Amino acid sequence: MIKKNDVILLGTILLLAAAAIIFINIRKTDGSRVVITIDGEEYKTLDLNKDTTLTIEVAEGAYNTVTVKNGEVDMTEANCPDKLCVKHRKIHYNGETIVCLPHKVVLQIVGGEESEADMIAK
Amino acid sequence: MKSKRIAIYGLLVALAFLLSYIESIIPLPIPIPGIKLGLANLVVVTGLYTMGGKEAFILSIIRIVLVGFTFGNLSTMMFSLAGGFLSWFLMVLLYRTKVLSITGVSIIGGISHNIGQILVAVWVVSNVMLLYYLPFLLVSGAVTGTVIGMLGAVIVKRIRKYDF
Numbered sequence: 349m350i351k352k353n354d355v356i357l358l359g360t361i362l363l364l365a366a367a368a369i370i371f372i373n374i375r376k377t378d379g380s381r382v383v384i385t386i387d388g389e390e391y392k393t394l395d396l397n398k399d400t401t402l403t404i405e406v407a408e409g410a411y412n413t414v415t416v417k418n419g420e421v422d423m424t425e426a427n428c429p430d431k432l433c434v435k436h437r438k439i440h441y442n443g444e445t446i447v448c449l450p451h452k453v454v455l456q457i458v459g460g461e462e463s464e465a466d467m468i469a470k
Numbered sequence: 471m472k473s474k475r476i477a478i479y480g481l482l483v484a485l486a487f488l489l490s491y492i493e494s495i496i497p498l499p500i501p502i503p504g505i506k507l508g509l510a511n512l513v514v515v516t517g518l519y520t521m522g523g524k525e526a527f528i529l530s531i532i533r534i535v536l537v538g539f540t541f542g543n544l545s546t547m548m549f550s551l552a553g554g555f556l557s558w559f560l561m562v563l564l565y566r567t568k569v570l571s572i573t574g575v576s577i578i579g580g581i582s583h584n585i586g587q588i589l590v591a592v593w594v595v596s597n598v599m600l601l602y603y604l605p606f607l608l609v610s611g612a613v614t615g616t617v618i619g620m621l622g623a624v625i626v627k628r629i630r631k632y633d634f
Binding site for chain 2: 353362364372385388432433436450454
């Protein structure tokens with residue numbers, strides 16, 4: 349039922365994944381903005397320091413509501429079929445994304461380096 | 471001989487339906503686009519080891535189309551087809567090489583299913599950053615792949631008893 353090779357395979361996959369997760373966690377920096385794209389096209393960029401709520405009408409009868417609060421971005425509402433984007437936790441690290449696949453909406457945090465530069469400048 | 475084969479097909483498709491239903495009511499701890507537990511892969515693994523590569527492919531397609539129309543929609547079906555095809559291809563390849571047992575083959579099936587799905591997601595939203603989810607997809611695919619492989623081994627043993 350289980351060969352030695354299976355165990356080696358499983359171990360290698362888990363090690364690789366763990367290494368990648370650790371790598372991502374070490375390198376993560378706070379982002380400063382969130383870029384909203386719809387179907388690959390940039391729609392709007394929001395500043396993480398300004399609390400706002402934005403409802404995007406993706407298409408007729410299809411919407412996503414994005415909320416920026418306390419430097420974090422969250423998809424608070426959507427009428428897509430799977431609601432994975434709404435269930436996704438809040439994001440604020442550089443490079444993090446929330447994706448609504450059915451509506452092709454992506455929220456992506458950017459500008460991590462800039463916020464550090466801002467802090468030094470201040 | 472032939473009717474036995476039809477009976478096994480029927481059994482496995484029914485099992486795939488049941489597993490897909492169970493999967494649809496289990497909430498996933500990490501909401502990632504395209505991610506699935508992949509319980510129904512049990513059926514493809516079982517088909518591969520009891521009947522063969524071609525039959526496993528047919529099972530995989532029937533499962534995805536029937537389950538897609540019942541529990542999903544056209545877009546989720548597209549993800550499943552990408553994942554299902556990649557996973558079937560790699561499983562048959564490794565099954566033939568005999569380097570791995572059914573558990574290892576099932577692990578490959580599990581992770582490649584998730585990789586196929588995330589690749590389609592990357593393509594659909596044209597954003598490569600989705601690949602950040604890959605490590606989590608690997609872990610979930612490997613864990614369910616292991617469980618399914620072990621379950622598959624038990625089922626294969628029982629089906630083979632019927633001199634099929």
